Amino acid sequence: AQSVSQHNHHVILSEAASLELGCNYSYGGTVNLFWYVQYPGQHLQLLLKYFSGDPLVKGIKGFEAEFIKSKFSFNLRKPSVQWSDTAEYFCAVYNSGTYKYIFGTGTRLKVLA
Amino acid sequence: GAVVSQHPSWVICKSGTSVKIECRSLDFQATTMFWYRQFPKQSLMLMATSNEGSKATYEQGVEKDKFLINHASLTLSTLTVTSAHPEDSSFYICSARTQTTGSLNTGELFFGEGSRLTVL
Numbered sequence: 143a144q145s146v147s148q149h150n151h152h153v154i155l156s157e158a159a160s161l162e163l164g165c166n167y168s169y170g171g172t173v174n175l176f177w178y179v180q181y182p183g184q185h186l187q188l189l190l191k192y193f194s195g196d197p198l199v200k201g202i203k204g205f206e207a208e209f210i211k212s213k214f215s216f217n218l219r220k221p222s223v224q225w226s227d228t229a230e231y232f233c234a235v236y237n238s239g240t241y242k243y244i245f246g247t248g249t250r251l252k253v254l255a
Numbered sequence: 256g257a258v259v260s261q262h263p264s265w266v267i268c269k270s271g272t273s274v275k276i277e278c279r280s281l282d283f284q285a286t287t288m289f290w291y292r293q294f295p296k297q298s299l300m301l302m303a304t305s306n307e308g309s310k311a312t313y314e315q316g317v318e319k320d321k322f323l324i325n326h327a328s329l330t331l332s333t334l335t336v337t338s339a340h341p342e343d344s345s346f347y348i349c350s351a352r353t354q355t356t357g358s359l360n361t362g363e364l365f366f367g368e369g370s371r372l373t374v375l
Contacts, residue, residue: 177365178364185369186262191363232298232299244301248297
């Protein structure tokens with residue numbers, strides 16, 4: 143069965159620290175990959191997405207993610223986090239064959255001012 | 256960006272009653288909406304895919320008669336939790352997908368605010 147794994151459930155960083163959140167998926171076919179973010183009290187919203195082309199994707203607020211097909215990974219990175227990045231981050235895979243999205247369990251990030 | 260509105264944002268009800276949650280796409284037409292359930296510290300679990308004008312497609316293990324989904328128009332889908340019990344208490348989230356021109360296979364999801372249901 144298709145699945146998405148996020149290895150870090152809770153991450154605590156100080157401001158200006160670098161961030162990398164892991165995401166691995168299990169599916170051999172064509173996938174579209176997403177990172178969604180949920181700020182406290184707000185909707186889930188799109189951070190960035192990968193459909194094809196350059197495997198290094200840049201998103202909003204200085205975030206980027208790299209798709210490594212051989213590793214089935216789509217890790218999220220940010221060189222210098224801010225207090226306002228405190229949120230929960232979800233990796234998601236869209237299977238265009240089944241028209242379904244599968245979400246990871248989420249990573250709760252807390253940035254200390 | 257596209258806006259999806261969900262109502263109510265939270266509801267408390269007695270065991271045995273039914274609760275309806277609405278999901279509206281405010282500035283776009285959503286032929287497909289998704290209903291998710293989120294348990295504490297867990298991921299979003301897809302419950303069903305709602306298609307306008309047709310029956311919803313339920314995921315394995317989701318009771319169709321328990322969670323009634325209606326998608327009567329291109330901007331509204333409803334989830335009704337029938338004869339709710341305490342174990343139905345959860346956070347329910349809807350989302351809608353836009354269709355990019357020329358492709359049915361891509362499109363980000365736009366999420367509602369979520370509805371927290373507490374069944375006493």
